[in-house]
Amino acid sequence: MTDDAPAIHLRLMSQPRLLASVRSMVVALSERIGFGEIESGHVALAVDEALANIIRHGYEQREYETIEIDVWVLSDPKPGIRIIIEDEAPQIEPNEIRGRDLENVQPGGLGVHIMREVMNTCSFEKRENKGMRVIMEKLLEENAAGSPSPSSEQEVPGNG
Amino acid sequence: MPQEVPPQAANKKSQETDNDIMSTNQDLPIQIDAIKDGVVIRPTGDIDLSRAPSLRTQIAEVFKSTPMRVIIDLNEVPYMDSSGVATLVEGMQIASRGGSKFILLGLQERVRSIFEIARLDTVFTITIDLEAAERF
Structure with missing residues (x-):
């Protein structure tokens, strides 16, 4: 995986019932990167909150609008997402x-508040023509890098 | 004044629609049990934007009978987002207005974490087991 292209591109409808699937994906990828159980859950929480904000406030609960998610696996200067x-x-x-x-x-x-608290960076900007963009990053802390997640064999959030 | 919940309002399980994944809002399985001076609400599963409305509905329903004590047992809730937290803040406010006690029980680490981030861990009454929740 490189830093240049997104490792994952998702296009989903603005439907609350899809949030659990997205969370599961984010947790699984975060754990592969090396984040622990709580940190991986926090990344998923940040994504969940961003999507919920778009659905609730941006689209005012309309369920057939589009949301696109790009996810990069970072390696330089530190592993991260x-x-x-x-x-x-x-x-x-x-x-x-x-x-x-x-x-x-x-x-x-x-x-x-939650998005900004659990991620290292979180910023919002207007897209070129229409819509908004949120950009979030979280880097692996030194003492967590490379350590296997204690939860790697446990059920991940999002499938309940 | 708060009063004991009638038995017919308790010990019921909300309509489960685990297979109804095409519904707009997915119902959250919730068990409601009567205790001496109130009720225990026991949701099962993630509480997010899709499922928080089910919990909100159940909490509002329970407060119609003005219980003295409402305990939310979160032992079977592995994940909660701000929608779920907002629902519980609403419940706490309803309880406060009616003179009821509103107690959270059995928060898993991930769920406790969001309360800490939102600095609500010291606002809610949180206990580790039912015995403590009934004493509080």
């Missing part, structure tokens, strides 16, 4: 995308 998710939803200013104040406990508004 880069995920780019693109939609065709109405564009908004990237600096307006932010989570709620965590001190103000209320339902909702956590997705963006």
Whole structure:
């Protein structure tokens, strides 16, 4: 695998029932890269939150819109994963995308905060013509690199 | 005032639609058990955007009988996203308004992690077993 081309390209409909399958794929790939059980779950969580935001806010629950996911397996300077998710939803200013104040406990508004918390980088941008793009990266920490995942033989999240 | 849940409202299992993968929102298998002063809600499986509405519906239903104590047993929930967390925040708020206790039980490590990220691990009452949840 190289850093140049995405290792995986997925095109899916904006349907909540598809999220579990995407999570399973992300967890499996993250574990192959060397992320541990919790970290792999966090990568899947970030992807899940990004997709949920697109479905709920971008497409307003319309189920037959398009979402594209590209996943890169990184090796330089460190092993890691880069995920780019693109939609065709109405564009908004990237600096307006932010989570709620965590001190103000209320339902909702956590997705963006979670994405930024569990990934090393997470940024939003407008696509050239229409839609939005989210770019996320997570790199393997030194002490985790090459270590087999303790969960590699366990059930992965997303299939429940 | 909170009161004991009538037996007919408890010990029931929500309609399961595991095979109904073409439905818009996939129902979450949920068992509801009566305890002395309330109910235990036991969902099984991932709680995400697709399945959180099932849990929201069940929690709202349970609160109609104004239980003194609602325990959400998450022992069989391996994954939860912010949709699930939002549903539980709603439940906690309903409980607070009605004077009920709202307790989370048996969070798996992955699920506990999202509560910590959202800094909600100190907002909810979280216990490790039912005995502790019933005492709280």
